[in-house]
Amino acid sequence: MLTAHAYAATSATEPLAPMTIQRRELGAHDVLIEIKYAGICHSDIHTVRGDWGPASYPLVPGHEIAGVVTEIGPQVTKHAVGDRVGVGCMVNSCRECASCRRGEEQYCLKGMTGTYGAVDRDGTITQGGYSSHVVVAEDFVVTIPDALELDVAAPLLCAGITTYSPLNHWGAAPGKKVAVVGLGGLGHMAVKIAAAMGAEVTVLSQSLKKQEDGLRLGAEHYYATSDPTTFEQLAGTFDLILNTVSAQIDLNAYLSLLAVDGAMVNVGAPAEPLSLQVFSLIPGRKTFAGSMIGGIRETQEMLDFCAEHGIGAEIEVIPAEKINDAYERVLASDVRYRFVIDTATLS
Template structure:
């Protein structure tokens, strides 16, 4: 199947128009016309080989929202015309304990990334969603509620589930105090979900000008992190803190905010390892953990939750020829809050 999109032909080069072949429909596959594709910061890291050697040519994109155009002979989950989404991975071994538990993102043999990865045959280069069409196994796609804006849905397939999963795992809800470090593409989704789940939610940000946005999205409190005194006032106050920031930072001031048995969950991925203040961990039996996206079933649960609560990402829609500028603006945090590509313009 011929597909038109944008690709990086070699590391750190600008994205350019690119025509390529997707696999022909298998019995269990669905084909979709891509409506919108989100720009994730991880797209930039991989296109520039900041996370290690990458595979080129690379069509990035793992926040894909579209409409089914064809189904394979064995497909039962979707029909032509359905609105569906595809996220960070498109296959897994399906046999290990993680996969059987619905945690395909933690597949013991390794999940198959939507791009910058080979398919399970070890030969076919997977290409992502910056394109007009996509083909995926029905088991790795999810239904999009009809009442949600498709452009705002696209980032939910990565940014959304990345925050929803830890909030659910650590049981955020009424009676719990949750902190969100950073109010960017990830953080604003964490705020929306935490508030909708009923938790008392505090946003920690170095940008005072984001307070109004935070309050409008459901924050109960907004703390400017440039002032250490403001942080110290909240010592031993939080059940759960989610760190969405990928920059190098000192975790100690935030660990001190956790109450007995509180947990700091790392979501942003810094280039350098964190230094951990062990005495602060021991003092209140605090924990540091990590979380990575979510499984297919949980992603569907998240989208259903979004449909019920009318939650979508805050986005700026751009045309394909603006992708390179959008990358630079993403790096400089000049976006409210995610860029989404109008994939209909790839034709």
């Protein structure tokens, strides 16, 4: 087995620390990836700190992985040594259920295998991208186009596809008015992608402190939700609202901003329940929905779209020893807009 350098959580309360982990031997359809960059997602923090339930420790987080193929199994046909590739939030699924057959492995009816903290096919717990190497089945590895640098591409494997998928599904396009709630790691990608799709984009943020950034990233309008007149002024405006924040918000207030047949889609995942009044939906035939990531096919489509439109994440590259500091800064909203670990600093 291959020994890889990594940064891991040993409990819900201790800082992440360096350790070595074992990667499985290559199977016939596996690829070995030398990880170059790994993004830090808010989900990583939720998971290692037990916000979404008990975790198995030690745990190596990271599901925004960009790297280079260094070895392939004997029956691999989709990737070759030297290919620039990415791995997102899942590394396997049943491949047989209706969702998998549709190319929506993220909704596998038997449960997709997460990139970290899940039971792998050999019975071990998967370990993620805060590491030097990873072994992944070729069907769950995507190609990173040459037009995208690996560091700005890494966050696309979660933040990019998490926002692209609902924007694609609910039809963000010319003539559509799209609001993005929150301008963070997810929100800034939503703005870029929705604008590239041709939609008229509005950012709804607590304050105007990031207004200049929002407009630079592609939004045409920017409003502070701390101002109660915002909700009066924008009532009945939007075809689609994408909520990217992982915090308590007044759903009923935001639903009032939807036009008839509009949809509000949650991609942020707060640990606490949200309260919803059904009469916020019935008048206007409105929809409140959720969305995860996309399937492998759609993830590749997203990467190709981003390459075509020159879209990468806004990042701050950090060495491994800054991971714990980065976690605290994410929680304090002190990053514009995604931390990316230079995995060369792990060894």
